[in-house]
Amino acid sequence: MINIGIIGAGRIGKVHAQSITSLVPGAEVKAMADPFLTRETATWAQNLGIPHTTEDYREILEDPDIDAVLICSSTDTHSAISIEAVQAGKHIFCEKPIDHDTAKIREVIRALEGSHVKYQVGFNRRFDHNFEALQRTVSDGRIGSVHLIKITSRDPQPPSPEYVKVSGGMFLDMTIHDFDMVRFLAGCNATEVYAEAAVLVDPAIGETGDVDTAVITLKMENGSIAVIDNSRQAAYGYDQRAEVFGSNGMAAVSNDAPSSLVVSSADGVTGEKPLHFFLERYMDAYAKELRCFVQSIENDTDTPLGVMDGLEPVRMGLAAKKSLLEHRPVKISEIE
Numbered sequence: 001m002i003n004i005g006i007i008g009a010g011r012i013g014k015v016h017a018q019s020i021t022s023l024v025p026g027a028e029v030k031a032m033a034d035p036f037l038t039r040e041t042a043t044w045a046q047n048l049g050i051p052h053t054t055e056d057y058r059e060i061l062e063d064p065d066i067d068a069v070l071i072c073s074s075t076d077t078h079s080a081i082s083i084e085a086v087q088a089g090k091h092i093f094c095e096k097p098i099d100h101d102t103a104k105i106r107e108v109i110r111a112l113e114g115s116h117v118k119y120q121v122g123f124n125r126r127f128d129h130n131f132e133a134l135q136r137t138v139s140d141g142r143i144g145s146v147h148l149i150k151i152t153s154r155d156p157q158p159p160s161p162e163y164v165k166v167s168g169g170m171f172l173d174m175t176i177h178d179f180d181m182v183r184f185l186a187g188c189n190a191t192e193v194y195a196e197a198a199v200l201v202d203p204a205i206g207e208t209g210d211v212d213t214a215v216i217t218l219k220m221e222n223g224s225i226a227v228i229d230n231s232r233q234a235a236y237g238y239d240q241r242a243e244v245f246g247s248n249g250m251a252a253v254s255n256d257a258p259s260s261l262v263v264s265s266a267d268g269v270t271g272e273k274p275l276h277f278f279l280e281r282y283m284d285a286y287a288k289e290l291r292c293f294v295q296s297i298e299n300d301t302d303t304p305l306g307v308m309d310g311l312e313p314v315r316m317g318l319a320a321k322k323s324l325l326e327h328r329p330v331k332i333s334e335i336e
């Protein structure tokens with residue numbers, strides 16, 4: 001049995017706690033830590049069968065019975081807690097992004113060197129059944145060599161301006177998942193990024209200095225070209241699609257809906273809207289990424305997404321920010 005401590009009892013920490021309890025065989029949540037732990041959350045954890053809650057994550061790191069930690073706290077704490085967890089010899093699943101600052105991610109990389117600690121980054125979309133099938137099709141060579149990758153990623157509603165202010169901006173908060181998806185589908189890194197963006201959804205987002213609508217083009221190491229389009233608000237809901245076009249054909253995946261219901265009438269033909277947002281669409285993917293993490297500990301194998309997979313999308317996000325600011329294509333090599 002792999003004993004797990006969860007650091008951060010917010011939205012995603014609770015999702016992971018629920019997944020482990022019901023969907024991840026061979027693992028148990030032994031403790032949950034959050035400096036702003038409320039009585040309500042402590043009761044929630046107790047009801048889920050988590051024996052210990054604390055305001056101090058170091059209690060988890062010092063507990064010899066804990067094998068692994070899930071770092072689900074606010075982004076600005078991930079790199080420092082990662083380093084402490086490596087020093088404590090705990091295996092680590094860290095939510096994305098590891099940090100907004102590549103220098104801090106490199107400190108985590110250095111801390112991991114020579115250790116036996118497993119490290120996995122929470123790019124959950126790789127474990128979504130649609131994107132998994134698309135990637136498998138491409139890597140099996142069924143569409144030949146990859147020429148074009150198109151990703152559509154639009155949220156159903158924008159976050160609050162308060163959230164936007166501390167989010168690191170749309171490219172590092174939202175597009176970061178798409179940057180990871182482009183690498184996953186292409187099977188290689190990006191070499192160059194060009195971003196066009198605007199504030200078309202909410203002027204309050206613009207007042208924070210961020211954007212809410214963007215098109216990003218990327219050149220990949222294998223010569224393929226990728227395009228990502230993002231919006232913080234799609235009127236019809238959470239829109240998560242991808243297409244890969246290659247020398248022998250094309251493969252594409254669409255949205256998941258609550259059902260395949262289609263109503264045909266004299267007024268037209270309508271189907272259901274996509275599943276509401278990430279918690280609905282990616283629930284299975286969240287559980288699967290944790291099953292893979294636990295299996296890599298049990299079998300002493302590499303995790304499916306290592307620390308370098310945490311670094312590259314941040315470089316791509318910083319390159320996109322620079323591209324927008326300087327209005328030019330930016331090479332990834334310009335970002336250290």
Ligand SMILES: NC(=O)c1ccc[n+]([C@@H]2O[C@H](COP(=O)([O-])OP(=O)(O)OC[C@H]3O[C@@H](n4cnc5c(N)ncnc54)[C@H](O)[C@@H]3O)[C@@H](O)[C@H]2O)c1
Nearest residue numbers: 007008009010011012033034035036072073074075095096
């Ligand atoms: N992979 C995904 O799809 C996904 C989805 C949502 C969030 N996230 C990531 O997960 C992280 C948390 O996001 P969230 O939406 O759950 O935020 P949240 O604000 O709901 O929860 C964060 C929690 O961390 C706690 N915290 C802050 N400092 C801490 C510390 N030192 N030790 C322990 N807990 C601490 C806060 O009190 C809060 O309860 C962010 O980095 C975010 O980018 C990933």
